[in-house]
Amino acid sequence: xxxxSTHVAMTLSDHLPILQILVPLVSAPLIVLIGxxxxxxxxxxxxxxxxxxxxxxxxxxxxxxxxxxxxxxxxAPPLGIEYRVDATNAFxxxxxxxxxxLVLPYARESVKSEIPAKHHTLFYAAFMLCLTGLLGVTITxxxxxxxxxxxxxxxxxxxxxxxxxxxxxxxxxAAYDYLIMGTIGATFFVIGLGxxxxxxxxxxxxxxxxxxxDQGSNRTVRAAFAFIVVGMGLKIAIYPLHLWLPxxxxxxxxxxxxxxxxxxxxxAIYVLLRFTFSVFQPSFMFEVNTLEFIILPFAILAMFAASxxxxxxxxxxxxxxxxxxxQIGYMLLGISLLTETGLTAAIAHLFxxxxxxxxxxxxxxxxxxxxGGSFYNRIQGMxxxxxxxxxxxxxGGLSLIGVPxxxxxxxxxVLVEATIEKGWWPLSVLIVLSSLLAVIYVWRxxxxxxxxxxxxxxxxxxxxxxxxxxxxxxxxxxxxFGLATDVTLTASRAAAQGLLAGSAGMM
Amino acid sequence: xxxxLILRVITKLLVGAIMLFAFYVQFHGDFSPGGGFQAGVIxxxxxxxxxxxxxxxxVQQVFPPWLVxxxxxxxxxxxxxxxxxxxxLGYSFLDYGAFTPDHPSHGQHYGIFAVELGVGITxxxxxxxxxxxxxxxxxxxxxxxx
Amino acid sequence: xxxxxTQEYILGHLNYWLFSVLMMTGLYIVVAKGxxxxxxxxxxxxxxxxxxxxxxxxxxxxGTAPIFPLDMDVDPDVIxxxxxxxxxxxxxxxxxxxxxALGLALxxxxxxxxxTIEEDDILKIERAIVQTENAIHGDAMGxxx
Numbered sequence: 001x002x003x004x005s006t007h008v009a010m011t012l013s014d015h016l017p018i019l020q021i022l023v024p025l026v027s028a029p030l031i032v033l034i035g036x037x038x039x040x041x042x043x044x045x046x047x048x049x050x051x052x053x054x055x056x057x058x059x060x061x062x063x064x065x066x067x068x069x070x071x072x073x074x075x076a077p078p079l080g081i082e083y084r085v086d087a088t089n090a091f092x093x094x095x096x097x098x099x100x101x102l103v104l105p106y107a108r109e110s111v112k113s114e115i116p117a118k119h120h121t122l123f124y125a126a127f128m129l130c131l132t133g134l135l136g137v138t139i140t141x142x143x144x145x146x147x148x149x150x151x152x153x154x155x156x157x158x159x160x161x162x163x164x165x166x167x168x169x170x171x172x173x174a175a176y177d178y179l180i181m182g183t184i185g186a187t188f189f190v191i192g193l194g195x196x197x198x199x200x201x202x203x204x205x206x207x208x209x210x211x212x213x214d215q216g217s218n219r220t221v222r223a224a225f226a227f228i229v230v231g232m233g234l235k236i237a238i239y240p241l242h243l244w245l246p247x248x249x250x251x252x253x254x255x256x257x258x259x260x261x262x263x264x265x266x267x268a269i270y271v272l273l274r275f276t277f278s279v280f281q282p283s284f285m286f287e288v289n290t291l292e293f294i295i296l297p298f299a300i301l302a303m304f305a306a307s308x309x310x311x312x313x314x315x316x317x318x319x320x321x322x323x324x325x326x327q328i329g330y331m332l333l334g335i336s337l338l339t340e341t342g343l344t345a346a347i348a349h350l351f352x353x354x355x356x357x358x359x360x361x362x363x364x365x366x367x368x369x370x371x372g373g374s375f376y377n378r379i380q381g382m383x384x385x386x387x388x389x390x391x392x393x394x395x396g397g398l399s400l401i402g403v404p405x406x407x408x409x410x411x412x413x414v415l416v417e418a419t420i421e422k423g424w425w426p427l428s429v430l431i432v433l434s435s436l437l438a439v440i441y442v443w444r445x446x447x448x449x450x451x452x453x454x455x456x457x458x459x460x461x462x463x464x465x466x467x468x469x470x471x472x473x474x475x476x477x478x479x480x481f482g483l484a485t486d487v488t489l490t491a492s493r494a495a496a497q498g499l500l501a502g503s504a505g506m507m
Numbered sequence: 508x509x510x511x512l513i514l515r516v517i518t519k520l521l522v523g524a525i526m527l528f529a530f531y532v533q534f535h536g537d538f539s540p541g542g543g544f545q546a547g548v549i550x551x552x553x554x555x556x557x558x559x560x561x562x563x564x565x566v567q568q569v570f571p572p573w574l575v576x577x578x579x580x581x582x583x584x585x586x587x588x589x590x591x592x593x594x595x596l597g598y599s600f601l602d603y604g605a606f607t608p609d610h611p612s613h614g615q616h617y618g619i620f621a622v623e624l625g626v627g628i629t630x631x632x633x634x635x636x637x638x639x640x641x642x643x644x645x646x647x648x649x650x651x652x653x
Numbered sequence: 654x655x656x657x658x659t660q661e662y663i664l665g666h667l668n669y670w671l672f673s674v675l676m677m678t679g680l681y682i683v684v685a686k687g688x689x690x691x692x693x694x695x696x697x698x699x700x701x702x703x704x705x706x707x708x709x710x711x712x713x714x715x716g717t718a719p720i721f722p723l724d725m726d727v728d729p730d731v732i733x734x735x736x737x738x739x740x741x742x743x744x745x746x747x748x749x750x751x752x753x754a755l756g757l758a759l760x761x762x763x764x765x766x767x768x769t770i771e772e773d774d775i776l777k778i779e780r781a782i783v784q785t786e787n788a789i790h791g792d793a794m795g796x797x798x
Contacts, residue, residue, distance in 0.1 A: 029580035
């Protein structure tokens with residue numbers, strides 16, 4: 001307790017972990033309180049840029065493997081709530097804040113065309129709350145705090161998705177379905193935490209890890225693990241629990257889809273990683289069994305079934321939503337291999353898929369802005385009238401397939417490497433086969449954009465620069481991280497090593 | 508609108524007492540069970556009761572919707588602001604010891620007072636906002652059709 | 654690990670039994686009922702079961718309310734209940750209220766747009782929309798999605 005200890009004044013740089021949360025958190029009520037439609041966007045953007053800067057500073061501090069621990073209210077862990085930054089979550093923080101900083105400029109035009117002006121202030125407030133929630137889930141070292149921030153992000157996500165109802169009323173039922181599924185998932189997660197608290201008497205993650213390691217596996221801990229995996233599985237959209245995802249992504253406003261596809265499921269995967277590898281011991285037999293016999297088959301099923309459904313779509317945006325489920329399958333496959341290479345592949349794919357999907361969903365949003373929809377026969381031939389947008393979509397599509405020279409190739413290559421290293425070569429074949437399915441659905445988009453004749457009487461203008469520039473930054477990032485392979489791989493490997501070191505890596 | 512005489516008289520008597528009780532729960536929350544969450548809900552009950560008996564229009568004269576929405580945000584800002592003050596005083600976020608460095612437990616008193624005030628304001632406003640949002644929708648069936 | 658269904662086994666774990674029954678009741682309502690409001694009610698029962706699990710966990714036998722005495726003189730012989738689960742659940746209750754409010758608000762909007770809150774009817778309407786869409790834009794897999 002701070003009351004007795006002599007006090008050492010902290011400088012602002014000591015406060016970076018809390019500022020990471022505080023900046024977007026304070027911006028949301030400020031936006032509502034000021035209530036000016038002109039200032040709203042600028043406030044949100046400034047807050048997002050600031051938290052991006054903070055994320056960079058944090059990553060620079062922990063890239064060498066050190067850990068920052070911040071005590072809320074001066075109460076030392078394990079009693080108090082602790083924010084804990086290490087290489088793994090600093091990486092995720094950077095991804096989330098980076099995407100939000102690029103999505104906001106993009107959102108400006110897109111939101112103007114999709115949402116009535118009187119709702120703009122509340123829209124951006126909800127967006128900032130969603131960002132706060134995602135960052136909080138990532139940065140906190142307290143298990144119950146994960147739940148609280150998860151619900152902050154989820155509740156604002158439901159609101160954001162429902163904003164799509166001004167274009168299509170099915171956004172409402174999509175948001176409702178997600179609300180039911182998401183709440184069940186979060187409640188399962190809380191039940192799991194309750195059981196862990198019963199078994200160990202603590203909620204601090206590092207402390208939990210130690211005490212679970214001490215007492216070994218027992219029935220309460222096993223039940224807790226099952227509840228947490230199922231609960232997070234609903235948020236991640238692991239294959240049989242994915243039903244909310246295609247509808248939510250399809251009917252949400254374009255900017256929201258970009259943000260969610262690139263960050264929300266990734267943060268959920270981070271939580272799963274944190275719990276499977278840091279809190280629980282990866283050596284526990286029940287955990288190995290769960291991953292090998294349950295997660296792995298479902299991951300493979302997702303890779304094929306979802307890709308297959310994606311081929312037979314008539315809507316670009318919905319196709320991408322199904323392909324997201326398939327790509328989550330690759331990440332889970334990497335995780336369930338339980339090797340360092342497998343984890344590296346999963347974490348690298350988490351990042352690469354984030355930027356790839358952001359590029360593609362941004363492209364869809366631009367096409368929808370000009371043509372009023374994303375059905376294939378509505379956007380056909382737009383490659384000629386909107387060359388820049390279409391070119392970025394092609395880059396994103398190539399990265400989605402995993403063509404050499406793009407970001408998607410690197411992570412898939414490491415994933416194949418990991419399966420061979422483990423001796424499970426049939427899996428390598430399956431990865432390549434499912435990538436062929438991706439070739440089909442991406443080719444269909446390219447065919448629609450370039451080879452079909454444009455609809456009569458449509459001559460669309462190229463997209464506004466505020467949307468093109470963020471999209472091209474993403475597209476160039478897809479190429480950059482496809483060529484400068486060691487950047488992502490070094491960071492992912494460091495994160496994977498930290499996670500595999502188990503609780504030792506946290507202390 | 509002269510019927511429900513008993514309801515209207517009792518409500519007028521009760522609203523003041525409910526608000527007083529809300530303040531008691533709010534400000535006595537440091538010593539006894541209570542605090543911002545509970546007090547906020549009790550305070551909101553006073554407004555909602557008034558609205559139920561004297562119509563939504565009348566309660567919105569007293570507590571206009573725009574004010575409700577601003578108060579939701581203001582409460583959160585008071586909470587976060589308390590933490591930010593302690594942060595600028597060189598302590599960690601929400602470390603109330605910052606307010607009176609010589610006597611940390613006094614500082615904790617002030618700190619929790621400010622934080623609970625923020626919580627109370629937000630909870631009151633949120634509860635009333637929820638009531639306004641649902642009660643303010645045009646009814647699908649008019650009263651006569653029931 | 655053989656079970657023995659003794660009186661102690663049943664009564665000693667009463668809170669867990671009640672938790673399981675409530676949890677399954679809530680989950681069943683969410684899955685089985687077609688009315689959107691009833692689903693929210695089921696969700697609430699489901700969440701309440703978790704609140705009960707946590708709060709019963711904080712109970713210490715013979716423990717009293719964990720309130721700091723006014724004279725700051727803590728008697729070491731007095732056993733206090735564990736207040737932490739209560740605090741956690743206070744947060745979870747607030748989250749539950751927010752979820753319920755948001756869910757009901759969505760239902761109000763669904764009612765305005767679809768003119769029904771029965772899942773079967775909504776499904777029919779959405780299928781009809783998908784069919785008209787597919788008639789214009791070509792067939793697609795995935796039903797209502």
